[in-house]
Amino acid sequence: MRKPRTFEDVIAKIERRIADDGLTVGDRLPGERQLAEELQVGRSSVREALRVLETLGVVSSQAGRGPDAGAVLTSRPESALADLLRLHLGTASLSLGEVIATRLMIEQWAVQHVDAPEGLEIMRAALEEMERAGDARSFVDHDVTFHLGVALLSGNRLLSATMRALRQTIHAYSVAAVEAAGRTDVLMADHWRIYELVAARDGHGAAQAVADHLGHAYPSLSVPPAP
Amino acid sequence: MRKPRTFEDVIAKIERRIADDGLTVGDRLPGERQLAEELQVGRSSVREALRVLETLGVVSSQAGRGPDAGAVLTSRPESALADLLRLHLGTASLSLGEVIATRLMIEQWAVQHVDAPEGLEIMRAALEEMERAGDARSFVDHDVTFHLGVALLSGNRLLSATMRALRQTIHAYSVAAVEAAGRTDVLMADHWRIYELVAARDGHGAAQAVADHLGHAYPSLSVPPAP
DNA sequence: TTCAAAGTATGGTCTGACCATAGTATGGTC
DNA sequence: GACCATACTATGGTCAGACCATACTTTGAA
Numbered sequence: 001m002r003k004p005r006t007f008e009d010v011i012a013k014i015e016r017r018i019a020d021d022g023l024t025v026g027d028r029l030p031g032e033r034q035l036a037e038e039l040q041v042g043r044s045s046v047r048e049a050l051r052v053l054e055t056l057g058v059v060s061s062q063a064g065r066g067p068d069a070g071a072v073l074t075s076r077p078e079s080a081l082a083d084l085l086r087l088h089l090g091t092a093s094l095s096l097g098e099v100i101a102t103r104l105m106i107e108q109w110a111v112q113h114v115d116a117p118e119g120l121e122i123m124r125a126a127l128e129e130m131e132r133a134g135d136a137r138s139f140v141d142h143d144v145t146f147h148l149g150v151a152l153l154s155g156n157r158l159l160s161a162t163m164r165a166l167r168q169t170i171h172a173y174s175v176a177a178v179e180a181a182g183r184t185d186v187l188m189a190d191h192w193r194i195y196e197l198v199a200a201r202d203g204h205g206a207a208q209a210v211a212d213h214l215g216h217a218y219p220s221l222s223v224p225p226a227p
Numbered sequence: 228m229r230k231p232r233t234f235e236d237v238i239a240k241i242e243r244r245i246a247d248d249g250l251t252v253g254d255r256l257p258g259e260r261q262l263a264e265e266l267q268v269g270r271s272s273v274r275e276a277l278r279v280l281e282t283l284g285v286v287s288s289q290a291g292r293g294p295d296a297g298a299v300l301t302s303r304p305e306s307a308l309a310d311l312l313r314l315h316l317g318t319a320s321l322s323l324g325e326v327i328a329t330r331l332m333i334e335q336w337a338v339q340h341v342d343a344p345e346g347l348e349i350m351r352a353a354l355e356e357m358e359r360a361g362d363a364r365s366f367v368d369h370d371v372t373f374h375l376g377v378a379l380l381s382g383n384r385l386l387s388a389t390m391r392a393l394r395q396t397i398h399a400y401s402v403a404a405v406e407a408a409g410r411t412d413v414l415m416a417d418h419w420r421i422y423e424l425v426a427a428r429d430g431h432g433a434a435q436a437v438a439d440h441l442g443h444a445y446p447s448l449s450v451p452p453a454p
Numbered sequence: 455t456t457c458a459a460a461g462t463a464t465g466g467t468c469t470g471a472c473c474a475t476a477g478t479a480t481g482g483t484c
Numbered sequence: 485g486a487c488c489a490t491a492c493t494a495t496g497g498t499c500a501g502a503c504c505a506t507a508c509t510t511t512g513a514a
Contacts, residue, residue, distance in 0.1 A: 003474095006498065007278070019317055031464060042499040044271060047466090048278045051234070055282045056307075058314045063465040064507030070464065075320035077311055080283075084307050085385075087285045090246055093302035098383045105336045105386075113328075156325045158312075159332075230505095233467065258495060269468040274497090290496040291476030297495065461510070472499080479492070484485105 006041050010049035013039060018073070029059065029071040056080050077158075081165030089169065096173065103166045104214050106159050107150050111198050111206035115155030122149030123195050130188065136178040140171065146191060150210075153198065177217060186216055233268050237276035240266055245300070256286065256298040283307050304385075308392030316396065323400065330393045331441050333386050334377050338425050338433035342382035349376030350422050357415065363405040367398065373418060377437075380425065404444060413443055 004012075014029065029035070032050070036043040050071055053059045057076035062069050088094040110119075126146035133139035144167045151163035167174075178184065190213035197206035231239075241256065256262070259277065263270040277298055280286045284303035289296050315321040337346075353373035360366040371394045378390035394401075405411065417440035424433035 005496095015314065015317060024318060025320060033464085036499095044274075044500095045498065047271075048275060048497095050465095051275045051278050052282045053314070055279045056311050056314055058318060061465065062507090063463095063505070065463050066508045069507075073318060075315065075318060077315050077320070080307070080311050084283050084304055087242065087280070087283055088302065088304050090242060091251060091285060091300060091302060093252060093304070094384055098385045101340075101381075101383055102385050105332065109332045109336075154328075156328055157321055158325045158329050232465095260495085263468095271469090272467065275466095277496095288496065289476090290474070290494095292494050293477040296476075456514085458513085459511080461508105463508085464506080466503105466505075468503080469501090470499105472497105474497075475495080477492105477494090480490080482487105482489085484487080 006045040007048035007052070010035075010039060010041060010045055011052055014049060014053065023073055025073050025075050027073050028067075029073070031070055055083070078161040078164040078168070081162055082168040085165055085169040096170065099166055099170060100214065100218055103147075103163070103170075104211060106154075106163055106166075107147065107210045107214075108207040110150050110152075110154040110156075110159065111194070111210060112203035114153045114198065114201070114203070116152055119149045119152035120195070120199060122146075122152060123198070127188075127191055127195060130184075130191065133184075136175050139184055140174045140178055143174070143187075143191075144171070150194070150198075174217075187213070190216055233272040234275035234279070237262075237266060237268060237272055238279055241276060241280065250300055252300050252302050254300050255294075256300070258297055282310070305388040305391040305395070308389055309395040312392055312396040323397065326393055326396060327441065327445055330374075330390070330397075331438060333381075333390055333393075334374065334437045334441075335434040337377050337379075337381040337383075337386065338421070338437060339430035341380045341425065341428070341430070343379055346376040346379035347422070347426060349373075349379060350425070354415075354418055354422060357411075357418065360411075363402050366405055366411055367401045370401070370414075370418075371398070377421070377425075401444075414440070417443060 014035075017023070017029075023029075029050075030038065032043055032046050036046045039046070050059060050061060053071075054061060057078070057080040058073065059071045060074040060076070061071050085094065085099060089096070089099070123146050126142045126149060129142040130139055130146065133142060147167065148160065148163055151160045154160070178187075181187075190209065194206055194209045194213060197209055241262075244250070244256075250256075256277075257265065259270055259273050263273045266273070277286060277288060280298075281288060284305070284307040285300065286298045287301040287303070288298050312321065312326060316323070316326070350373050353369045353376060356369040357366055357373065360369060374394065375387065375390055378387045381387070405414075408414075417436065421433055421436045421440060424436055
């Protein structure tokens with residue numbers, strides 16, 4: 001058992017303070033200097049602890065003065081997830097195929113476990129924007145919104161955050177794929193089909209439509225269909 | 228657009244160095260002092276960058292001398308994911324129900340997309356250990372191994388890492404649930420059924436068995452069955 | 455009343471020092 | 485020559501203090 005480092009103690013104590021005081025998103029933590037004095041540690045240890053918490057999307061730091069300054073509690077799990085995926089793709093301890101399979105899993109689950117139908121409105125609005133999109137980049141931007149709407153259907157914030165991170169990670173790849181295809185009519189038809197099947201509450205059909213769509217969008221990756 | 232902070236530049240440069248030099252797990256980064264001089268920044272900025280990378284499970288720092296000392300590239304996405312889940316559960320921006328639904332999703336996907344049958348051996352070994360377990364804690368430990376084996380079936384490292392993180396997050400809750408139940412016969416029967424259906428390559432049946440099992444394990448949470 | 459300037463609390467960064475850790479080199483002892 | 489205790493040293497871990505950048509707050513003059 002290794003001796004915990006000072007900044008790890010600080011993390012634990014901040015975490016504890018959050019739990020004990022019932023702090024929630026928007027609440028402020030004491031300043032770095034004050035925390036250092038309260039916990040009897042150096043300011044650098046406090047800073048490293050805050051850096052970790054910031055990386056994990058729990059706090060957000062802001063210089064200056066006033067109500068918005070200092071370390072404020074937030075909830076940004078998706079940025080942490082996106083960083084995680086990007087870095088592990090970089091070190092080849094994760095492959096694009098694994099990321100896309102995960103995406104398929106989430107979307108199939110979401111259309112079969114609709115718990116927040118307001119995702120449908122987002123999907124609908126995104127579809128209309130996609131029809132109007134002039135270039136691949138703009139098309140993909142609204143495509144991302146559409147699929148985020150799909151994830152939102154689940155009503156599960158963990159899945160929504162993961163979907164955001166996944167799309168952010170493969171964004172450049174998606175744009176390149178659309179540009180290489182040179183056409184969006186097949187993809188648009190896929191999207192409309194998904195939307196309509198979800199609207200009709202045909203979870204099984206929508207799951208199949210999602211699988212078909214990802215097969216079209218990433219033809220080079222063999223996406224296994226559900227049995 | 229905010230000005231990037233120094234340590235963020237350092238992260239980007241380290242990331243770039245990893246990509247350019249084709250560094251992979253086990254390779255070493257230069258020391259903190261050397262990196263600081265090379266990048267013309269203070270050592271504290273280098274340290275904050277390394278702290279972030281360590282949080283994300285990409286590097287691991289070790290004091291002392293020799294081949295294992297310094298910042299070494301690793302691949303621990305699960306610890307980052309576990310920290311992420313724990314902290315966001317703490318700030319109530321995530322609920323236990325969402326975590327468990329995600330777990331159900333992964334296990335159902337894995338048993339329906341078996342790509343690495345060696346997970347079966349792990350499941351089998353874990354089952355035998357569970358039979359011999361004397362207390363709830365030991366039972367849950369091998370239960371975790373069993374379900375990790377399930378995730379491994381998918382052959383998707385992202386799903387395996389997520390499962391590890393999920394189980395770590397709900398570990399205390401699982402132990403309490405088993406202790407409260409006071410019996411493990413129902414759970415054992417569930418596990419054997421899952422194992423046998425997977426071994427028989429009955430993905431659909433196994434998915435149903437997984438849903439039934441989670442319903443037994445977490446009776447207080449309404450786990451929606453697949454349609 | 456308005457607005458520009460000074461004040462100030464906050465994070466961001468650097469420097470230099472010292473401690474803790476754990477291989478490595480040295481040299482004595484058998 | 486083999487072995488082991490000691491000193492050495494490169495590495496991360498921590499602290500203190502200084503200074504800069506930022507952005508709100510206060511002050512005071514027009």
